[in-house]
Amino acid sequence: TFFGVPSGGSTAAFAPPAAADAAASAEKEIDAAPGSDEGGVEDAREEDDSRGVVVEEGTTNGDDGPTAAAAAEEEEEGGEQMFVTKRDGRREELDRVKIRSRLESLSSDLDHRYLSLDALVSSILLGAYPYMTASELDTLASETAASMSTQHPDYARLAARICASATHKVTPDRFSTAVELLYEEGDGFIDGRLAELVRRRGEEIDARIVHGRDLELTYFGYKTLERAYLLKTEKGDVVERPQYMLMRVALGIHCCGGGSSSSSSSNDD
Incomplete structure (x- = not known):
């Protein structure tokens, strides 16, 4: 009790009769008012529930996504998720x-x-x-x-x-595969004699490629090769790696360097 009034009780029970009736009437009017602490909140909750909106803290609002608390937590962790x-x-x-x-x-x-x-x-x-x-x-x-x-x-x-x-990541793992692809889809950069040589000796040539040497190039050197020397398909997709380009040039000089077809054929062996 607080000064003789039970906690949570009505003050009407301790007022004079006439005042008691007026107090009781006033409490009923407050309970029924739209902005009251109980009736108004209950009506708002029923309205929110009818829309499928959950108003408890930390939950989601229907299907609209995370609450403000969850969004704030995500923002603290680094902003928009990438x-x-x-x-x-x-x-x-x-x-x-x-x-x-x-x-x-x-x-x-x-x-x-x-x-x-x-x-x-x-x-x-x-x-x-x-x-x-x-x-x-x-x-x-x-x-x-x-x-x-x-x-x-x-x-x-x-x-x-x-x-x-x-x-x-985007080029063939084998030199012979790259040459075949360029010969079939390229823009005429692969000579037929070179393509034939690679078909016959592909496994042997592939074994001579050291892919790790691509990692020894400088940035400027690599970008120069990428821009102007590595062959691409008609769609513009890069097919060659730097080591493929070097092997292609070496084999081209060997089998297509201007000698007679007979001498080129004998050199292939």
Whole structure:
């Protein structure tokens, strides 16, 4: 009780008779009023429930998505969630750990006293945007690394390796396959004699390719090859890797260098 009035009780029971009737009438009017603490809130809850809206804190509002609390939590964790579209069409969340892991594998022999992968990853993520493709992410990563080469030359070497790794993802694993594809779909750059030689000696030639040498190129050198020397299909898709280009030129000089067909045939053996 508080000053003789039971907690939560009505004051009408302790008032004079005339005042008691007036107090009781006033309480009924308050209970029925739209803005009252009980009737008004109950009516609002019934109206919200009829619309399928859940008003409890921490839940979702119908099918409209996360609550403000959940949205705020997501914003605290880094703003809008980023996704990358893979080459097979799948979408994956842009993962800082995965980006760093790839950079680590490409820079294992570089001087990490001057190479900050954490700073590089942060700069890459600053330039990322929603639903970028894997190819666009590779381009962003290589250009970001190249822009940091003023701090140390190893950043440029890493940039070139990102380019090489990206090219390896979209080109045939075997030189002989690339030559056949270019001969059938290319823009006339593969001589028929070269294509025939590769068909006959493909396995032997493939075994001579050292793919790791693509990682030894500088960034400027790699971009020059990519822009002007690596052969593409009629659709513009790159088919060659740098080592394929070098082997193609060497074999072209060997079998198509201007000698007679008989001498070329004997040299093939």
